[in-house]
Amino acid sequence: MTETKLMKGNEAMAEAAILAGCDAYFGYPITPQSEVLEYLAREMPKHNRIVMQAESEVASINMVYGAAGAGFRTMTSSSSPGISLMQEGISYIAGAELPCLIVNVNRAGPGLGTIQPGQGDYFQSVKGGGHGDYKMIVLAPASVQEMADFVYLGFDLADKYRNPVLMLSDGAIGQMMEKVQFKPYTRPAVDKSWATTGKPGTRNRNYITSLFIQPERMEQHNLKLEEKFKRIRENEVRFEEINTADAEYLFVAYGLSARICQKAMDIARDKGIKIGLLRPITLYPYPYKQLEELAAQVKMMLSVELNSGQMVEDVRLAVKGKVPVEFYGRMGGMMPTPEEIVHHLENLIQYHHAN
Amino acid sequence: MEVVEEMDIQEQTIGIAPVGCSVFAYDYMDIDMQEAAHGRACAVATGIKRLMPDKYVFTYQGDGDLAAIGIAETLHAINRGENILIVFMNNAVYGMTSGQMAPTTLAGMHTTTSPDGRDVGYYGAPIKVSELMAQLPGAFYVTRQAVNNANAVRRTKKALQNAFKYQQLHKGTCLVEIIGNCPSNWKMTPIEASKFIDEEMVKTFPLGDIKVPKTEELKTI
Ligand SMILES: Cc1ncc(C[n+]2csc(CCOP(=O)(O)OP(=O)(O)O)c2C)c(N)n1
16 A cells, blocks of 8 residues: 655655656755755665756756756756746757756745745746747646656656656645655656767767757747647646536636635535636646636636736636636735635626626 | 767767857767757756766867856866866857857957957956866866967867866866867958967967876876
């Protein structure tokens, strides 16, 4: 039987990285995720793996680039300001099609902001972040268990598509203690014959690059990437639905705000409001289709986020104006209470559907 | 490349070419290579070398790349004593972007962004990268060479051979600075450019070894 442990999200993620066979972790301290580097600095050497505190996030993401290009399973983690610094490197990694896992334990911003949790990095995560046309697969855990599980999933998806995967967590899930189980994991076999491991006489040289000076070749490369992103959109959409079967209203929320919405949903249902929750698990690819289908069923959707209203734009894109899509959020590291959300929901119902 | 072939280490060698004229380096070398972001070659090299400590890993970087945007990555890699070879092409300008001032541009030297000559009061003096880096304990072998005549090329080749060999020792970073020319951006003929190296560049950047391993450190080769 798999043992149950009580762990912080950040530590569970670090432990899962070891179990997933992560060969190398490169990172730079930043609250609220310094535990990851601390945990791995202690544990990785015991497994003969590489762990390195880099001189900056710029350096760590480029160390990841080198290690991934050499065919190794590698990752970094940081929090918002550090992830911003990595954007150039992430764009290069996506352009050169290197598999790796990046974890953002989101804190509230902009700027230095606060070390309290936030979801203000949604746009940065799913709409590009760095320069050029690329996408990351973005996984949004809502529990300590998922912070562990999505490490395996993230590495596997990265390998499958030769693409960077971002786990977008937040300061609350990273810091909270919860029960977690580390499920047995077998790593799928992947072909990494493209890696720069030193060129034997028997093959052509391998060259890891995102540079295609000739526009014709660059466009070919862009088209190849787009084809890959299309396959990702077709095959990797993940979400969770709760109480949607009879729902007349719908919360849309991911990560921490989805947890708060679950409580709000219980309170609202006790009051007789038939509300469900759709929790996107992949933020890219986004569950547009599912939301579009639910738009035919519910009277209104409410996107609840710890930001000024970012994901709500994707909800509106999905729903195509069929039903009202509203937004409720707090910023600055402040958490909405479930009661506050229900209060807001009731006002909206009154506003849209009073009769 | 000649050095890699002569030593017969193609199968064990991985090169890193960051942004600059060095992105074209891969066209001349039949080995596995990675292109790196501007300035980040030493971080990329660290990622490779730490996972494959027995391979030969080298970077090939320009002066803008190494001494401006990437000086932090370079300094920290050397300070950690990464067992890599850094080939540092110092041509005193940004070549790729067509001749802007670099951290290594000589005092008074005209470039497109220092049209009246580099004013050291405003921009500081040219950085002597090799002298600076040689002070770090992680630096194992630091030398400055040129390639503007047959003898200089021979010495440069010897320096590169040494540096590759020293990687087997796992004792620290080798930095081979090469004073190169960039006639098109210096707005000179190749002959004038070569003369400029002998008469001007070497005044600021004297050629020769700056840090050499002690004899006992080389015993195991
Ligand atoms: C982040 C970033 N900033 C600026 C550039 C533009 N850029 C490309 S090469 C270069 C300068 C290269 O000069 P140097 O490193 O001296 O190499 P050289 O071309 O002289 O060999 C610059 C500024 C870039 N590619 N990326």
